[in-house]
Amino acid sequence: MKTQFEKAELFKKLHEEKSTFIIPNPWDVATTKIVENLGFKALATSSASIAFSEGVSDNQLPLDNVLQYLEKISRATNLPVSADLGNGFYDEPKKIFDTIKLAANTGIVGASIEDVKNNESYSIEFSAERITAATEAIASLDFPFLLTARADNYTIGKTDLKDTIKRLQAYQSAGADVLFAPGIKSIKDIQSILYEIDKPLNVMMGLKDCHLDFESLSKIGVRRISLGASLFRNTMTSFIETAKSLNQNGKFDFAQTAISSDALNELLNI
Template identity: 45%
Template sequence: MTSLIHKYEKFRDLHARPGTFVMPNPWNAGTARMLGSLGFEALATTSAGLAFAIGQRDSQGAVSRDQILENARDVTKATDLPVSADLENGFGIPPEACAETISQAMAIGLVGGSIEDTTGNADAPIHDFELSVDRVRAAAETCENKPFLLTARAENFLYGNPDLKDTIARLQAYAEAGADVLYAPGLPDLQSITTLCREVDKPVNVVMGLSGPTWSLEELSNAGVKRVSVGGSFARAALGAMMRAACEVLDQGTFTYADEAIGDAEAAALMAPPSPPG
């Protein structure tokens, strides 16, 4: 197995080299092995994909910190690639909760993770500015000089506050507080993405595969994006394929879906664990 330090250095270097890279989101060990076989250079967990897999809605608090970290541990063990984790809102309001989540994430072999500025309260979904910064600072201090890249997320656009100015101000403050990567999901257009990338001094992550407009990797790279993730969209694509197959059987009584299914031997080969060190 690749050492933790080597994984971290590879992950760090991906953010420093020219160009844009894609970091897809497996939702269990098997999908991590499948994605790792294709040539991707890093992976990230998805709380949405995990929620769907265990019969929960994709909503904050639907999956516990223990479940998130247990799933992330499975993913890290299944691949030699660097793995970052969706750590939701840090699983608590106080900055200390974010610090504890980062500490536990490092202990299971993750080399990165994201903290959101959401509250879990539908009436006031975004933490106030100063508390949000304090939460990022606590997380950053926990992983300072450790093999871990912290991503700070500004969630305005997903929670009914499409304020680009405030989003940029938050990300600038998160960067100053110690975040290594910045992320504002749900930006509505390439101009907003370009503006955000221009106004911050840390690598920017953009998620694709959500509803709404899509842009090519080349367009995102030209806008200044460093890293592209897919969130729960690969998991939803897999669920869509299963539902289409089931509906074919139920509605038509046919089984042609199997023509597009991965072969048993190929699937078995993909599930081979990473090679031990020589």
């Protein structure tokens, strides 16, 4: 198994290269092993997927529970893991410092921090202070750690591209390594962001009514493509539809297309 330092170096190199890569979002040991064996180069957790798997809504799991997931996932793979830490679990910058330090002890080599709480954005200035505190925590680590700063105004219905760009520029100045504005769906808007920043941009796909593809995003210079909770939701869609059919029709033909135990054993290396 690769060391945390080796994973961190690999993750850093992926962001320094010019090529675009997809960073899928598994939510447990099994899905982590599967995405690794399917050939992806890195992975990220999704706070929503982990929360849903515990039967609670996004950002409702305590930090200690999330840290346990991060440790299990990191230990299960040779791939670098970046953690979705929501809003950092606290408002105060000094507490963001503590969150990063605790999360880094789980084996992850990167993390993202949001700038919203309870469907309201923090001010740009306060958000930048939080990013600065995170970078100070990272400076105390003995391995490279990539901080992704998120401008989440689109996810809470405030579709103001100028505000998004202003936020990302502030977070870049505060020391973020990667910038991320989930909810942006058009090539034109993504290009507008790319023109105004100097750090790698993460774009989230798996969004409804968004039909962009890897080729188009790669062509304009997007460095990283994540999927948020969409893989989890897609998995749940299949589970729910199958369970509904069983209950309503009493038929078991779903087994004809289900993956075999042998195939799963192979993907899980067991």
